Amino acid sequence: MNLEILGYSFIQKGLIAGTAIAIICSLMGMFLVLRRYSLFGDALSHMAFGGISLGLFTGIYPLWTAFIVSVLGALGITKLRKSTKISGDAAIAVLLVSGLGIGVLLISATGGFKVDLFSFLFGSILLISTEDMLLILGISSGIIATLVALRKQLLHLTFDEEQAQVSGINTDKLNYVFVVLASITVITSMRLVGILLISALIVLPNITAIMFGKGFKKTIALSVSMSVISVVSGIILSYYLDLAPSGTIVMISVAMLVGTLLFKYVNVLGKSHVIQKLTSEA
Amino acid sequence: MNVLEVSDVSIKYNGHLAVDKINFNVKEGDLLGIVGPNGAGKTTLFKAIIGLQNHSGKIKLFGYDEADYQPLLPLIGYVSQKVSFEPNFPATVSEVVSMGLIPEKKLRKGAVLLKNCGYSWNLLYKKVGKDSDKVLECLKTAGLESLKDRRIGDLSGGELQRVFIAKALVKDPVLLILDEPVTGVDADAQNKFYTVLRKINTENKITIVWSSHDLEAISKLANRVACMNRKLFFHGEKEEFFSNKELLKTYAESAMQMHMHDHN
Known part of the structure; x- marks a missing residue:
């Protein structure tokens, strides 16, 4: 491969923008995963789908x-959770279906699916302009x-919200700043993997990294x-194999997760084998 | 000097009266043991003291009313009965303890309040230079220095509670509130915990309010005792509480009733 x-x-722009998106998704994703908000990204992206449809419908x-739409939805659901004791997963489901419903x-009112919409659904990182990249x-x-x-406050909030509150945070x-940041991250990242695969960038690298026990x-x-x-x-490989970059990126992340799981499994198996051998010799 | 004054405090929780007109005070250097069966309102009362629970009546810190003592709240160390965190949380013991560090600017107003009321704040860890050194010193106090790089999820229940004590210590608290910190922990780990508790009360001179079901430990460590079951039944010197056979009998009966209630 040369x-x-x-x-x-277009590859340079894709790689530069893709790297920036990879960094923010992974950083935001760590807090989302640890707060058991793994699907929050998915819910936000479905809200974004509603927002995109609104844009295509109104010409904005x-x-x-x-x-x-995503920010308002996220803030609304955070308020709803706080005031009605609605559980986290149910709140995410409300956000997700509302976005999809509006979309x-x-x-249907605009006249069906168009090319524009597909690029938002599945990503179009290699089609971005220099202005998009700079944005x-x-x-x-x-x-x-x-x-x-905010790293110290966010870490404390993620670890134990009550203790964070007691220490003056x-x-x-x-929490509101956090959901707004998460919304901006999702909207910015849609160009890379699209609405449907955004959760992969938020969740996969983080659960793989957590498995290393550091x-x-x-x-x-x-x-x-x-x-x-x-x-x-993913971007480079998709070019040579003539595949969609979004799917290739996600499947590489999945491969990393599976590889780490296998490595841990073999490691544990190896250790138990050594222990078994030592006990039988003794 | 009274560090804490609780006057006629009542708290409604989920529609019923969880705390009913409670009065007690905590003097500087005290180790007050609060005993009471499960559901007696101890946790609810603690939450009111640290500003997380609405209540009627008055709570004063260092003589300041609630409207004025808000800057002092970050200076209270609070260790709850059970901290529920993600079991795979990727943080080492040192990283968790350093979450307890509070930026200087957040402490300034509180420090002024303490100075104005004539309290000499015992700055043990703040004097240590770097944050990482402060954390290490607290870990030493809690007997955890060998575990500093271990991941938090790999610790036992007793070790975890000592980590949370170290996290509360790193800000040099003016009052430490411990809510049944060693419930469900084995006897050996409990003894290690009590050693740390004695050390921070006698050597670090930190005022402590501690709720527990372990009357034997309270009789050894506390200097004053409060006994409550929604209402306050006793507040005074430890010797007085443990010599009052009638009171001990009433406490044992109500604790047993609550225990049976919990298991039915």
């Missing part, structure tokens, strides 16, 4: 409507800077590395 494709401008730039309704880089930098600034405010900083570093490797290798 790497002449790296000379193509769909990413803006997607952003507004299907507006699409993704700008937003990603903002998200990373905010996460770095305004947990209500932080501390928080090392787990984050592992997750970001795996996320970037899967996106970069």
Whole structure:
């Protein structure tokens, strides 16, 4: 395999934007997974689907409507959870079906599925313009800077919300900031893998990294590395194999997870074999 | 000096009266043991003290009313009965303890309040330079330095509770509230925990309020005792409580009733 494709401008833009998205999805995803909000990304992306349909229906730039609908939906569901004791998974289901419902309704009113919609559903990272790439880089930098600034409070909130509150953290405010950041991350990342596969980028690298049994900083570093490797290798491989980049990226992440599971299994099996041998010799 | 004053505090929880007009105080350096059966309202009362539960009546910290003592709340160390966290949470013992560190700017107002009321804040860990060194010192106090790099989910129940004590200590708390910290922990781990408790009360001079069912441990460690079951039945010196046979009998009976109720 020669790497002449790296000379193509559309591949370069795809790789740069893809790497930025890989980083923010992995960072946000760590907090989402640990708070048992793994499907929150999926729910937000379905809200975004409703927003995109609204954009296509009204003629407004769909990413803006997607952003507004997702953020409002996420804030609304956070408020609903707090005031009605509705459980986390049920709240996510409400968000998910509402988004999908609005989407299907507006699409039927607009006259059915169009090409634009498919690029949002399945991603189109190799079709982005330089402006898109710069926008993704700008937003990603903002998200990373905010996460770095709030890392201690977010970690405490994720570990134990009550204790975070006792130590003087305004947990209500932080929860709202958190869902807005998650919404921005999802909307920004839709261009890479599309609405339907966004959860993969949020969940897979993190659960794989957690399996290594390291501390928080090392787990984050592992997750970001795996996320970037899967996106970069996914984009390159999809070009040579003539496959959809989104599916290739996701399947590489799945392969990493399965590989880690197998490695852990073989390791445990090996250890128990050694113990068995030592006890029989004794 | 009174660190904590609870006057006529009543709390309604899920429609019923969980705490009924309770009065007691905690003096500087006290180790107050609170005994009471399950469902006696101890946790609800603690939550009111740390600002997480609405109530009627008055709670004062260092003589300040609730409206004024908010900046002091981050200076209370609170260890709850059970911390439920994701079992695979990727954090080491050191990382969990460092979550207890509070930025200096958040402590300034509280420090001014303490100075104004003449309380000499015992800064043991804040004097230590780097954050990582403070964390290590607290781990040493809790007897956990050898576990500092272990992942939190790999610890036993007793070790975990000592980690949470270390996390509460790292901010040099002016009051430590422990809510049945060693329930469900084996005897050996309980003894290690009690050693740490004695050390932080006598050597670190930290005022402690501690709820427990372990009357023997309370008789050894606490200097004052409060006995409650929604209402307060006793508050005073430990010797007085343990010499009052009638009170002990009433406590044992109500604890047994609650135990039977819990298991039916």
